[in-house]
Amino acid sequence: xxxxxxxxxxxxxxxxxxxxxxxxxxxxxxxxxxxxxxxxxxxxxxxxxxxxxxxxxxxxxxxxxxxxxxxxxxxxxxxxxxxxxxxxxxxxxxxxxxxxxxxxxxxxxxxxxxxxxxxxxxxxxxxxxxxxxxxxxxxxxxxxxxxxxxxxxxxxxxxxxxxxxxxxxxxxxxxxxxxxxxxxxxxxxxxxxxxxxxxxxxxxxxxxxxxxxxxxxxxxxxxxxxxxxxxxxxxxxxxxxxxxxxxxxxxxxxxxxxxxxxxxxxxxxxxxxxxxxxxxxxxxxxxxxxxxxxxxxxxxxxxxxxxxxxxxxxxxxxxxxxxxxxxxxxxxxxxxxxxxxxxxxxxxx
Numbered sequence: 001x002x003x004x005x006x007x008x009x010x011x012x013x014x015x016x017x018x019x020x021x022x023x024x025x026x027x028x029x030x031x032x033x034x035x036x037x038x039x040x041x042x043x044x045x046x047x048x049x050x051x052x053x054x055x056x057x058x059x060x061x062x063x064x065x066x067x068x069x070x071x072x073x074x075x076x077x078x079x080x081x082x083x084x085x086x087x088x089x090x091x092x093x094x095x096x097x098x099x100x101x102x103x104x105x106x107x108x109x110x111x112x113x114x115x116x117x118x119x120x121x122x123x124x125x126x127x128x129x130x131x132x133x134x135x136x137x138x139x140x141x142x143x144x145x146x147x148x149x150x151x152x153x154x155x156x157x158x159x160x161x162x163x164x165x166x167x168x169x170x171x172x173x174x175x176x177x178x179x180x181x182x183x184x185x186x187x188x189x190x191x192x193x194x195x196x197x198x199x200x201x202x203x204x205x206x207x208x209x210x211x212x213x214x215x216x217x218x219x220x221x222x223x224x225x226x227x228x229x230x231x232x233x234x235x236x237x238x239x240x241x242x243x244x245x246x247x248x249x250x251x252x253x254x255x256x257x258x259x260x261x262x263x264x265x266x267x268x269x270x271x272x273x274x275x276x277x278x279x280x281x282x283x284x285x286x287x288x289x290x291x292x293x294x295x296x297x298x299x300x301x302x303x304x305x306x307x308x309x310x311x312x313x314x315x316x317x318x319x320x321x322x323x324x325x326x327x328x329x330x331x332x333x334x335x336x337x338x339x340x341x342x343x344x345x346x347x348x349x
Contacts, residue, residue: 001057001290001326003064005039008052012124012170019043026055026065027323028081030155030302031336033148035084035321037067041075053079054167062298064324066164066172082174083162086113086121087148094142101135101154102176105162112147124170130177133158156336159318161303179303186309191292194332196285197310201247209252210275212267214259226257229271235316235337237271282315282337284308287330297331308335 002022007015019041026037039055047069055065067079068086079085091112098104106127114122135158154160158178165173187195200206208231214224230238232245255274258264265273288295304319317335324331 001324001329002059003039004056004058004061005041006054006056007045007047008054008167010048010050010052010120010124012052012167012172015045015047017045019045020058021055021326023326024055025323025325026067026079027321027332028065028302029321029323029334030161031152031320033084033152035080036070037065037079037081039077039079041077044075047072047077052172053077063166082164082172083151084148086125087151087162088146089113090144090146091150092142093137093145093150095137097134097136099134100129100132101158101160102129102131102133102178104135105151105154105160105176108147108150109162124172126171126173127162128165128173128175130175131160131180133160133178155303155320159303159305163301177303179301179305182305182307183299184307184309185286185295187286187311188309189292189294191289191294192286193330194285194287195310197315198283200282207251207253207275208247209250210271211252211254212257212270213254215256216259226259227267227271229267229275231275237268237275282317282335284310284315284317284335285332286335287328287332289330290324291329300331300333306335 002020003024005019005021007019009015021039021041023040024038026039029035039053049069049071051069053067053069054063056063067081069077070080070085071078089112091108096104106129109127113119114125135154151162160176160178162174162176165175167173185192210229211225212227214226217223228239228241230241230243230246230250232238232243233247234245238246253274255270257270288297290297300319300322302319302321306317306319308315308317315337317337319333320336321334322331
């Protein structure tokens with residue numbers, strides 16, 4: 001593969017030349033906070049940090065990558081993707097819920113990026129929402145989070161991403177959307193290789209048993225347990241402790257329940273909030289040859305849902321990252337488990 005590299009200044013004025021890259025390592029990772037893509041150009045050009053890079057497949061003309069230039073070392077250019085680079089500023093956060101995370105995040109972009117004249121983005125960036133997803137951020141106090149960390153949390157919880165669409169009318173057109181399309185992939189073809197499956201067993205931060213306990217309990221040896229839920233290996237809740245799909249030994253967490261609160265949630269809602277998404281933690285990676293006849297890689301994008309079958313076991317997953325390296329005629333995919341609980345998944349930035 002050979003790439004055609006198009007460079008844009010921060011005001012979106014285009015560099016005069018187009019460049020070629022035959023040595024590259026690029027992709028998108030919705031989870032990592034330090035993911036960097038690299039391109040070696042066919043000649044040196046003086047650029048500035050914050051300029052933009054667009055990479056196309058020189059044969060098909062298809063756009064493969066768009067990023068913000070982070071650094072330069074001679075002919076090597078390092079980039080971060082749009083959301084991670086532009087969202088690298090801290091914002092104050094507090095408890096919030098609503099009918100659309102997409103609109104909520106768009107308002108944050110408008111408040112902290114587009115309306116701030118010191119960011120210089122209002123004339124070059126357009127943000128559209130495509131879907132609407134109910135959301136809940138259960139912060140216990142006002143705290144500071146980076147905007148891109150807040151977004152990564154939404155990807156882990158709701159499968160929502162902020163992504164580049166195109167450059168049109170001297171603007172970067174971007175969208176905030178949830179991906180709901182499901183595809184299948186199975187370890188039954190030589191075109192798929194280097195499979196690696198990691199499954200996280202129940203443990204600290206990955207509990208699979210929930211005790212819902214009355215807030216008014218007074219006896220530690222005889223607590224008033226209102227309900228007990230378990231999570232099986234298919235990410236389904238059950239109250240049946242004899243269910244053979246429950247991974248054992250179980251590891252439990254406790255939720256304190258106020259029976260007198262107004263609009264109190266059901267026990268199942270508590271279980272969905274506190275437990276679901278825990279025990280079914282996995283990460284799967286695989287490489288697929290670029291000219292695969294069994295799988296159309298042109299439709300690949302982070303956020304796609306996948307039924308991944310490895311050694312006759314199926315894992316419900318989401319594509320969280322992809323990467324292409326010039327040293328290999330393949331694309332490397334990383335899948336994670338589908339998160340669905342309401343708890344938050346912030347990393348430590």
